[in-house]
Amino acid sequence: MMFAFAAIATLVTMVLTVYRAIKGPTVYDRILAVNTFGTLTVVLISVHGFLAGRPEFLDLALVYALINFIGTIAVSKYVEYSHMGRPSGGDELGDI
């Protein structure tokens, strides 16, 4: 019962995060939204493990947390040190 409530709250938050990832005006909004979506995926995998009575899913959650961290760092460094995503003149913010 409580696990289902937590799963529903996580799914609602995932919808809000995907809205920001699609709408977000700058590329940094999208990176932030994807990072948060990864954290919510970790929570959802853990809660689903308890909901289904199979906590073995926690291994997947652990690996997903690691990959999410490395991916976010890599993408933000890529956007910072390449010209993709830089302003191309004027004060318009860069976007992919």
Added chain:
Amino acid sequence: MEILLDAVSWALILVGSVFLVIGGVGMVRLPDVFARMHGAGIIDTMGACAVLIGLMVQAGLTIVTIKLLLIVVFIMFTSPTTTHALARAALGGGARPQVADSPADADAGEGDSPSKT
């Protein structure tokens, strides 16, 4: 004792779920990227960690608790690190925090335009 542990874990899961939704609403409604990092921080620390600690209380002393503890510690380390790297990248890429000069500006701040200060 059983009922007490159940109550504690349900309270933690309930509080965590509420904070997850609050952080999600913050990510949609806050005006610029630096403010939205605040909503993401609420989701990462208060929301996810409260839900996972509630699951730890539910699981008892097993290997499941160790794995959940690893996930919580990892989120606690990586969330500030990613936010810091992303804020540096955003500053280097030309995004500036939206600064309200007067309360009227703060009220008129619409969420979709990038800050031009």
